[in-house]
Amino acid sequence: MSPDPSRPHLRAILFDLDGTLYRQSPLKKRMLRELVTVPLRRMAPFEGYRTVRRLARFRRDREALRDLGRPDESLEELQYARPAAALGEPADRVRASVLEWMHERPLRHLAAARRAGAAELFRAARSRGLEVGVFSDYPVDAKLAALGLDAEVSLTLCATDVEVNAFKPHPAGFLAACERWGFAPGEVLYVGDRVEVDHAGATAAGMACALVGEESAGHPDHTTHDALRERLADRG
Numbered sequence: 001m002s003p004d005p006s007r008p009h010l011r012a013i014l015f016d017l018d019g020t021l022y023r024q025s026p027l028k029k030r031m032l033r034e035l036v037t038v039p040l041r042r043m044a045p046f047e048g049y050r051t052v053r054r055l056a057r058f059r060r061d062r063e064a065l066r067d068l069g070r071p072d073e074s075l076e077e078l079q080y081a082r083p084a085a086a087l088g089e090p091a092d093r094v095r096a097s098v099l100e101w102m103h104e105r106p107l108r109h110l111a112a113a114r115r116a117g118a119a120e121l122f123r124a125a126r127s128r129g130l131e132v133g134v135f136s137d138y139p140v141d142a143k144l145a146a147l148g149l150d151a152e153v154s155l156t157l158c159a160t161d162v163e164v165n166a167f168k169p170h171p172a173g174f175l176a177a178c179e180r181w182g183f184a185p186g187e188v189l190y191v192g193d194r195v196e197v198d199h200a201g202a203t204a205a206g207m208a209c210a211l212v213g214e215e216s217a218g219h220p221d222h223t224t225h226d227a228l229r230e231r232l233a234d235r236g
């Protein structure tokens with residue numbers, strides 16, 4: 001299906017967040033720097049190493065949880081329980097590190113890493129009567145506000161929300177967004193950055209998908225926020 005936003009029957013654009021609305025590489029560099037300096041300031045030099053190990057395990061196990069599809073168990077719990085068991089630590093310790101280093105500390109750096117054209121695309125979509133939403137595998141609201149992109153958004157959804165409980169590329173989250181808006185998948189365009197996660201998931205849900213960012217360069221559906229905004233201008 002064509003990811004062209006000038007299609008006349010399009011009613012909404014749904015965005016991925018990490019890597020799509022901001023560039024991840026400058027943020028990762030800042031976090032690595034803080035992982036060295038913050039434990040030293042706290043007089044706990046080994047804490048940095050333990051945190052890096054914990055976050056790496058969390059990320060790896062979370063990628064593997066994609067294979068579960070939509071399980072009976074809660075992904076919100078499993079995402080901490082699995083790495084905690086592997087590391088021999090309480091799940092609360094993994095959760096605390098993830099909250100601090102993946103959710104809270106990045107917030108103050110997000111605005112500087114925002115992708116060019118994202119805010120303009122959000123505004124252009126709204127001014128043309130399209131709904132704008134964000135569906136991510138990670139919690140959306142705090143990051144979206146830190147990016148200064150929350151004003152135009154009528155729907156936010158996370159893969160670990162109870163109504164979804166499925167990481168991409170499972171179609172559940174994409175379809176939950178459609179259901180909330182009352183739109184058919186063919187009326188929604190998804191914009192993401194990962195071929196095997198975003199493009200595959202949107203396609204499985206019957207949604208067109210445009211890809212932005214360096215990782216998907218060369219893909220036939222690769223584009224930019226600015227190019228999408230320019231195509232919106234062609235809507236009748």
Ligand SMILES: [Mg+2]
Pocket residue numbers: 016017018019020192193194
């Ligand atoms: Mg992403």
